[in-house]
Amino acid sequence: MKKIIFISLLIFTFNTLLFSQTKILTVAESSDFTSTSTYKEVMNFINKIKQTTSNIKIEYIATSTFGKKIPLLIVANPLPENPEDLMNDDRVVVYIQANIHAGEVEGKEGSLMLLRDLLQTDYSDILKDVVVLIVPILNPDGNDQFSTRNRTNQNGPKEVGVRHNGQHLDLNRDALKLETPEMNGVVQNIFNRWDPSVTVDCHTTNGSYHEEPVTFSWTINPNSDRALINYMRDEMMPAVQERLQNHYNIDNCFYGNFIDNKEPEKGWRFGASAPRYMTNYVGLRNRMAILNENYVYADYKSRVIGTYHLLHSILDYSAAHKAEIKKQVYAADYRTQNKGSDPQENHKFALKYKAIPTPEKITIKTFEVEEYVDANGRYRYRPTEIKKTVTVPYFADCVATEESQFPFAYIITNLDPDIIANMKAHGILIEKLTKDTDVQVEKFTFSEITAGRSLNQGHFNTTYKGEFLTDTIAFKKGTLIVRTGQPLGNLIAYLFEPDTDDGYLYWNFFNKYLAPQWGRSYYAYPAYKVLRKLDISSSIVD
Secondary structure (H helix, E strand, O other): OOHHHHHHHHHHHHHHHHHHHHHOHHHHHHOOOOOOOOOOOOOOOOHHHOOOOOOOOEEEEEEEOOOOOOEEEEEEEOOOOOOHHHHOOOOOEEEEEEOOOOOOOHHHHHHHHHHHHHHHHHHHHHOOEEEEEEEOOOHHHHOOOOOOOOOOOOOOOOEEOOOOOOOOHHHOOOOOOOOHHHHHHHHHHHHHHHOOOOOEEEEEEOEEEOOEEEEEEEEEOOOOOOHHHHHHHHHHHHHHHHHHHOOOOOOOOOEHHHHOOOOHOOOOOOOOOOOHHHHHHHHHOOOEEEEEEEEEOOHHHHHHHHHHHHHHHHHHHHHHOHHHHHHHHHHHHHHHHHHHOOOOOOOOOEEEEEEEEEOOOOOEEEEEEEEEEEOOOOOOEEEEEEEEEEEEEEEEEEEEEEEEEOEEEEEOOOOOHHHHHHHHOOOOEEEEEEEEEEEEEEEEEEEEEEOOOOEEOOOOEEEEEEEEEEEEEOOOOEEEEEEOOOOOOHHHHHHHOOOOOOOOOOOOOOHOOOOOOOOOOOOOOOEEEEOOOOOOOEEOOO
């Protein structure tokens, strides 16, 4: 028996030495950056890396529509057995997500290279300060639908997958409604379970013409914690940008597009501010999020290498500022809980908003453009060979143009299983009244309800007209109440406010409760607002 154990140890030692001396290459690297990896090749790469180290653990966050298990890689030294092991740990947790849109492949390849180098090179010093979570292939169903006809404007690789998942849904529009197994897996098995302080979501973009292969930005929805947004805008992102440029020699700029391609001096704008987008959703959870958009017209190798070094720059910053980052997110939790526990007149919720310039202008290396008519008779712009560098306003600070009062709670009169399941998936604390209770509320009444004219992610989104009325209503024992005095209070308001651009009403969750079978009248919106702090007897719903 001792001889067998000794031989086994020799074999393990030999394999470890072999793998440590032989660099394991990604498909991108081994093909000289002409190809990208299938799901099977991603899993083979991960398993090869796992044989070389004890500092990686694999969990599976979901199973896709086509039956593929989606891997979450936990990389740390020492490696925690579970999230509870990190309760008194001073390391910061950073989550890197790639391939949410499966034709956008740089994050997938770059994160696999990062995984290898964190575990096999001097970069492993980062693991003293950071627990790294990586999902390199969030959309395996879309990934494996390779074709040369996908993303034909993209400068390599030779063939890629498709944007949508196996349900033909866009995962980066599903953060609130959670209709896909992939996004349910991210929210429940990463955000709720591991609670990363920083999230990075990797994409590819086209849009305005510029030289920088890598662009990125931060969460911008105005209902996120303002101090957290300002920290990312003023401290974290400029530092990451400087390190990526000067330490790793990667040209980069903040993400956006010119307001006017012919007159770039008018400004650079980042417009995707709704929380259906992953990074803005993370902001509503009081955590930091970075959107990485790699420039589609740059060559494939430059995009992958640029993503790889951006991820390093973010980890470098996170390692050096781990205590500061954790302090910032926990302070945001505290502020949100306090706001919801006793809302004041000055506590508002943004229903509509616009982008204004950030305090600092930004510099873009661009081109003069010319107008032309494409094969379909449409006017378009294309770059000339004349380069030009501009320093312009960056429209990425969103401010409210229409607001409502932030409430103490919402009382929900319909025990809809889909709504309850959605709230639980987000990690929202739900309660129920323990006795019949009369409560003064704001009741939203409809004067008109209209379905959208075209399908959006399988929905005809609800549009309507109506108004809030003050009323005192007798609510029965067992009626649901959701208080905003919890860390996810901003998310709760986004889901239940009738006027938001991404809530339950917009995504049709309440449709069957809005009108009687006969006649043309409407019921009141079945989520009633309690504006001020009130002593309401309730118990937690399991």
